[in-house]
Amino acid sequence: MTLNQISVFVENQPGKLQQLTDVLAKNNINMRALSLAEASEFGIARIIADSPQAASDLLTKEGFIHTVTKVLGVIIPDTPGGLNQVLHILSENNINVEYMYAFLSQKDTARACMIFHVQDTDAAVNVLAANRIACLSPEAPAL
Amino acid sequence: MERYYQPEIECAPVEQIKALQDERLIKQVRHVWDNVPYYRKKMEEKGVTPEDILGTKDLHKLPFLTKDDLRMAYPYGLMGKPQKECVRIQSTSGTTGKRVVAFYTQHDIDLWEDCCARAIMAAGGTDEDVCQVSYGYGLFTGGPGLNGGSHKVGCLTVPTSSGNTERQIMFIQDLKSTILCCTPSYAAYLGETMKEMGLTPDQIPLKAGIFGAEAWSEEMRRDIQNTLGIKAYDIYGLTELSGPGVSFECSEQSGMHINEDHFIAEIIDPNTGEVLPEGAKGELVFTALTKEAFPLLRYRTRDICVLSRKKCSCGRTFIKMAKPMGRSDDMLIIRGVNVFPSQIEAVLVGAGYPANYQIIIDRVRNTDTFDVQVEMTPEMFTDNMGEIKTVRLHWKRACGPCWGSPPKSCWLPPRRSPAAKVRLSA
Numbered sequence: 167m168t169l170n171q172i173s174v175f176v177e178n179q180p181g182k183l184q185q186l187t188d189v190l191a192k193n194n195i196n197m198r199a200l201s202l203a204e205a206s207e208f209g210i211a212r213i214i215a216d217s218p219q220a221a222s223d224l225l226t227k228e229g230f231i232h233t234v235t236k237v238l239g240v241i242i243p244d245t246p247g248g249l250n251q252v253l254h255i256l257s258e259n260n261i262n263v264e265y266m267y268a269f270l271s272q273k274d275t276a277r278a279c280m281i282f283h284v285q286d287t288d289a290a291v292n293v294l295a296a297n298r299i300a301c302l303s304p305e306a307p308a309l
Numbered sequence: 310m311e312r313y314y315q316p317e318i319e320c321a322p323v324e325q326i327k328a329l330q331d332e333r334l335i336k337q338v339r340h341v342w343d344n345v346p347y348y349r350k351k352m353e354e355k356g357v358t359p360e361d362i363l364g365t366k367d368l369h370k371l372p373f374l375t376k377d378d379l380r381m382a383y384p385y386g387l388m389g390k391p392q393k394e395c396v397r398i399q400s401t402s403g404t405t406g407k408r409v410v411a412f413y414t415q416h417d418i419d420l421w422e423d424c425c426a427r428a429i430m431a432a433g434g435t436d437e438d439v440c441q442v443s444y445g446y447g448l449f450t451g452g453p454g455l456n457g458g459s460h461k462v463g464c465l466t467v468p469t470s471s472g473n474t475e476r477q478i479m480f481i482q483d484l485k486s487t488i489l490c491c492t493p494s495y496a497a498y499l500g501e502t503m504k505e506m507g508l509t510p511d512q513i514p515l516k517a518g519i520f521g522a523e524a525w526s527e528e529m530r531r532d533i534q535n536t537l538g539i540k541a542y543d544i545y546g547l548t549e550l551s552g553p554g555v556s557f558e559c560s561e562q563s564g565m566h567i568n569e570d571h572f573i574a575e576i577i578d579p580n581t582g583e584v585l586p587e588g589a590k591g592e593l594v595f596t597a598l599t600k601e602a603f604p605l606l607r608y609r610t611r612d613i614c615v616l617s618r619k620k621c622s623c624g625r626t627f628i629k630m631a632k633p634m635g636r637s638d639d640m641l642i643i644r645g646v647n648v649f650p651s652q653i654e655a656v657l658v659g660a661g662y663p664a665n666y667q668i669i670i671d672r673v674r675n676t677d678t679f680d681v682q683v684e685m686t687p688e689m690f691t692d693n694m695g696e697i698k699t700v701r702l703h704w705k706r707a708c709g710p711c712w713g714s715p716p717k718s719c720w721l722p723p724r725r726s727p728a729a730k731v732r733l734s735a
Contacts, residue, residue, distance in 0.1 A: 173692035175685050203694050208685075210694060231685050235692040264693075283692070 167301045168236040168287055170218035174211040175231035178204055186211060189228050195221050199281055201267035212267070214239065214281060218304070238282040238290055239302030244270065249280060252299060259293045261286060311560055311623050312435065314427040314462065318570050319625045323618070326569050326626060331364035333598040334573065338362045338371070340389060341604050347386045348374070348606065365573060368596065369584050374608045376403065376638075379549065384410045389604040400448040401548040402647045408448075411548050412602035418457065420599055424546075424554030424568045425458025431559045431566070431623070432517040432542040434488050436463030439514075441480060443491035443499075444522070444645075445471040450552025451522050451645065455490040458554065464488065471495065474502055485514040492645040493525035493533065493541070497675030500536030510538025519544050521553050522645035524633065529675060530562075543632060549608055550597050556630055561622050564629035571599045574628060575607070576616055579637035590615050592637045593630065611638045641670060643679045653681055660707040662689075681708075 176182050183202070190197065190213075199214040215221040218234065225232045242248040256263060262285040270278050279302060284290045294301060313319045318326070339359045341348050351372040352358065361370055379387065380403055388395065390412070397413040413421070434440060440459040444451025452470055459466040467480055471491065477499060480486060489496060496518050503513060515537050521544035533541045545565050546553035555572055556565035567574050572595050576585045579592040593614040596606050612633035621629065641648045650668060657666060665684035670677065689700060 171692075173690075175690050205694060205698060208697075210692060212692070231687055231690045233687070233690055233692055 167238075167303050168291060169214060169239045169281070169302055169304055170222075171235045171237040171281065171283075172213045172215060172218055172221050172225065173233050173235050174213065174225060176202075176209045176211050178207050178209050183209075183211060186230065189224065189230070190215075190221065193220075193224050195224065199267065199269035199279070201265075201281070203265070212281075214269075235283065236287050238284065238287065238294070240280045240282055240294065241277050241300040241302065242280055244276055244278040248278065252280065252294075255293060255297050255299065256282075256284070256290065259289070261290050261293060312430040312433060313625075314430040315423065316624075319427060319566075319627065321626060323626050327365065329570055330573055330598060333570075334365055334368065334596065335359075335362060337596075337598050337604055338606065340601070341606055344389045345387055345604065347378070347382045348372075351378075368573060368575065368607070371596075371607050373582065373594065374605050376409070376609075376611070379403065379409050380407055383407050387605065388412050388602060389600070390414055390602045395602045397453075398448075399450045399453065399548050399552060401450070402649070402652060409548060411551075413551075414601045417551065417600055417602050420571060421454060421551040421554060422457030422461050424551065424557075424571065425454045426461035427458075427568065428519055428542070428544050428554050428557030429455070429458050429462045429464065429488065429490075431557055431625075432488065432519050432540070433560075434459075434462050434464055434517065438462070438464040438488050439467060439484050439486045440464035440488040440490065441467040441469055441477070441484075441486040443469050443471055443477055443489060443495060444553075449645075450546065450548050451490070451492075454546070454552040454554055455519065459488075459490075474499060478503060478506070481513065481515060487514055487516045489515050489518045489537075489539070491518075491520060492522050493520040493529055494523060494644060494672075494676050496520050496533050496537065496541070497529060500533055501674055504536050510536065513538055515539045517542065519557075521545055523642045523677075532675070545630065545633075547595075547608075547610060549603070549605055550595050551600065555595065556627075559621065559623035559625055564617060564631050566621070566623075566625050566627035566629055567616075569627045572597060574616055574630065576614065577609075579609075579611075579613070587616055587618060587628075590634070593633070611636050611640060613637055641668075643670065643677045648679070656707050657683065657704075660704060662704060 174186055176186060196216050197213050198216060201212045203210045222234055240252055242252055264283045264285060266280055266282045268278060268280050342359045355372045357370050361367060394414050395412045396415050397418060398410050400408045400410045403409050442452055442455045444455055446452030456466060456468055467484055467486055469477055469480055516539055518539050518541045520541055530541050542558040543565055544553045544557045546555040556567040558565050575594040576589055576591040577583060577594050578585055585591045593610045593612045595608050597604055613635040614633050615631045616628055618628045639650050663684055663686050667682045669680040
């Protein structure tokens with residue numbers, strides 16, 4: 167089970183990220199998770215939204231360069247060693263993690279969610295399923 | 310005291326110079342007709358033969374050469390001597406991805422170095438001087454030209470080439486360099502750096518500077534003269550004609566004497582091609598009288614300029630040209646390097662990028678800054694940071710052959726880019 171992450175090109179200048187969040191806010195798009203990767207002159211804002219299709223359409227309409235990427239929303243117990251267990255499984259199956267970021271839920275304090283971008287997404291989905299590790303689904307991209 | 314490298318010609322009566330030009334022009338037109346089919350064809354198309362050229366009064370009958378001709382004849386089409394007689398090339402950027410390549414026989418180099426030697430002596434240079442050449446060496450003409458001129462004068466030549474400011478200053482201080490040759494912006498930068506180091510003009514051994522290859526104002530001259538404690542002289546030239554030393558300033562520091570025994574200058578109306586009278590402002594056109602390997606006749610420089618034969622206090626009789634006041638094309642000179650927007654576009658398109666870009670040019674502390682911002686497109690964008698950086702690296706590499714050092718390129722998001730407005734066609 168994978169999620170559609172929206173990756174947006176953002177200039178590395180004051181106010182540029184805010185222009186993006188402004189458009190999302192005005193159109194009532196809620197971000198479940200956000201991570202910002204930066205190079206010297208630009209950044210990539212990676213967003214998990216509750217409706218990726220609506221978010222993507224909106225960004226196209228507003229002229230934001232973006233792309234949709236498949237990522238895994240892995241649910242882990244919010245306890246010491248929770249992440250380690252997942253990484254151990256990926257490692258044993260030789261799956262390379264390219265980047266990851268976390269988000270927590272206030273409603274569900276027992277669990278956290280890690281967004282993973284891996285080299286071979288399909289292999290990762292199968293490996294996690296085989297080990298009974300739950301992932302978020304596109305229909306409910308939240309804890 | 311005014312010094313001359315070749316006073317017998319530099320201070321010759323104007324009539325004698327003109328007679329020499331007539332004689333040399335007749336000979337040069339014959340040489341070109343016999344050895345450069347590309348130009349011969351242009352002459353034939355205009356219905357002109359060498360017999361029609363009896364002196365400079367007939368110069369206007371000859372067809373012009375432009376940078377487009379150089380591009381079309383690239384690389385060997387305008388070579389005037391068999392390759393085995395040519396010993397060197399120098400090169401500058403062209404209007405598109407291709408460069409301009411000029412050829413030299415040993416004789417051409419010898420005369421070019423004479424011209425540079427005249428410039429160094431006009432700036433007060435003698436064999437007692439230590440001359441630091443901080444122009445780039447290599448394809449750029451600045452370093453090799455002034456290096457040769459400095460040898461001819463007999464200066465102790467310090468071939469530092471450009472860059473490495475700390476080392477430049479170390480040599481100026483340790484070797485007691487008295488003459489500095491570089492671009493005016495680099496001279497200003499050296500001056501600022503030495504000032505920051507706490508050096509006052511009287512602690513800097515330099516006494517003169519020969520600065521060219523880019524435009525500079527009288528205000529900048531004052532700044533450089535004050536911070537370095539020198540007299541700053543302008544020098545002009547084009548790779549197409551040899552390099553620096555086509556013309557140079559004397560002690561009067563008011564315009565550059567054109568080496569008229571080697572070059573005939575004309576001012577034309579850039580729109581009609583009509584020759585304008587002395588004193589009129591127009592495009593500068595040069596005819597190389599003595600070049601063997603790359604003998605350009607009526608080459609349009611695109612520099613807008615004025616000529617004056619007013620008597621000069623230095624004693625030289627060569628006609629003087631003002632500092633170029635602009636261009637009749639869109640060429641930009643950035644840190645001494647010629648850059649054409651059309652060339653940037655050619656490089657972009659050639660490397661598979663969209664032709665939407667913005668050129669941002671500024672001058673920070675007397676140094677030009679050059680940035681080409683390329684529009685990011687949905688096709689180029691990916692979630693993979695590494696891939697985007699690779700694309701940028703390719704773009705920088707693509708720029709390398711044209712300008713030596715790549716621009717500090719960066720990405721523009723399309724919506725906020727006025728790209729359509731700056732888009733230029735080649």
